[in-house]
Amino acid sequence: MLVNEAIAFAEQELKKSNNLNSRLDSEILVSHLINIPRESIYSKLKENFSHNKTEELQKLINRRVNKEPIAYILNNKEFWSTNFYIDRSVLIPRPETEVLIDLILSHLNNKKLFLNILDIGTGSGCILISLLKELIKAKGIGIDKSKKAITIAKINSVSQKVYTRALFKNINLEEIKFDKKFDIIVSNPPYLPDVSLKNLNLDIKLYEPKIALQGGVQGVDFLLKIIELASKILKINGLLALEIGDNQFYVIAKYLKIKRLKILDKYTLINKQVRCLLATKL
Numbered sequence: 001m002l003v004n005e006a007i008a009f010a011e012q013e014l015k016k017s018n019n020l021n022s023r024l025d026s027e028i029l030v031s032h033l034i035n036i037p038r039e040s041i042y043s044k045l046k047e048n049f050s051h052n053k054t055e056e057l058q059k060l061i062n063r064r065v066n067k068e069p070i071a072y073i074l075n076n077k078e079f080w081s082t083n084f085y086i087d088r089s090v091l092i093p094r095p096e097t098e099v100l101i102d103l104i105l106s107h108l109n110n111k112k113l114f115l116n117i118l119d120i121g122t123g124s125g126c127i128l129i130s131l132l133k134e135l136i137k138a139k140g141i142g143i144d145k146s147k148k149a150i151t152i153a154k155i156n157s158v159s160q161k162v163y164t165r166a167l168f169k170n171i172n173l174e175e176i177k178f179d180k181k182f183d184i185i186v187s188n189p190p191y192l193p194d195v196s197l198k199n200l201n202l203d204i205k206l207y208e209p210k211i212a213l214q215g216g217v218q219g220v221d222f223l224l225k226i227i228e229l230a231s232k233i234l235k236i237n238g239l240l241a242l243e244i245g246d247n248q249f250y251v252i253a254k255y256l257k258i259k260r261l262k263i264l265d266k267y268t269l270i271n272k273q274v275r276c277l278l279a280t281k282l
């Protein structure tokens with residue numbers, strides 16, 4: 001079989017499972033097996049695709065047919081132009097989460113300061129690690145209730161060469177006790193309301209960790225706890241960056257005000273939902 005035939009075969013199989021990205025997914029799977037970036041696949045279409053690889057391809061197709069996300073199949077997801085190692089114990093980093101990094105960076109005049117960062121619910125470590133790569137003198141702590149997530153975040157901090165400035169700890173948010181204060185607190189916490197968990201796409205529902213999604217009845221349980229915590233352990237003029245869910249902005253904005261945190265900036269989706277916000281401690 002040739003590479004282009006392997007792609008056509010995979011596409012055909014994926015189409016049968018109503019996969020709307022069957023062409024793209026098949027190119028990604030075939031590129032992965034021949035170890036080249038997907039963008040280069042068009043220069044390899046007439047090359048041989050071995051029998052062994054065809055068997056491996058069938059296994060990957062079966063996983064995708066069973067709705068497993070491509071990122072888990074490849075153990076990789078790009079975030080802030082960097083490849084992060086991931087597996088099913090962590091949430092797949094999402095493009096909208098990159099906005100948290102944008103918001104923070106755009107409000108820092110000096111990117112070479114010795115800043116202390118806390119990332120709550122660090123998962124793969126994608127937020128903290130990306131910030132540390134941009135803020136070359138900053139240090140950070142990433143905490144997560146999931147032990148497995150902490151292992152993954154540590155792996156990524158080593159591959160991204162920020163491990164000397166990053167500490168990852170297996171701590172429950174409810175048990176955080178820090179005697180020092182932070183310049184930046186960032187979090188993409190679980191924020192889905194209980195009712196919406198039933199209606200998730202199968203890719204998410206069957207494969208992504210529930211602990212990364214469930215945010216309580218209205219979805220704001222963690223967000224409120226983080227704001228409460230930030231009011232105690234964020235320095236005056238420090239930055240708090242949060243990702244929030246649909247219809248949560250009003251409640252969150254109100255609580256930020258009560259806790260003397262002022263909203264500096266926000267990011268609104270096309271559907272008018274605020275997805276990320278940046279606040280400062282007064």
Ligand SMILES: C[S@@+](CC[C@H](N)C(=O)[O-])C[C@H]1O[C@@H](n2cnc3c(N)ncnc32)[C@H](O)[C@@H]1O
Nearest residue numbers: 093121122123144145146172173188189190212
């Ligand atoms: C939405 S995921 C975000 C992961 C990563 N920061 C990202 O943006 O891709 C939320 C994370 O919070 C963690 N988490 C859930 N409950 C927690 C708790 N009580 N204390 C600390 N972390 C928690 C989950 O394990 C998960 O990794």
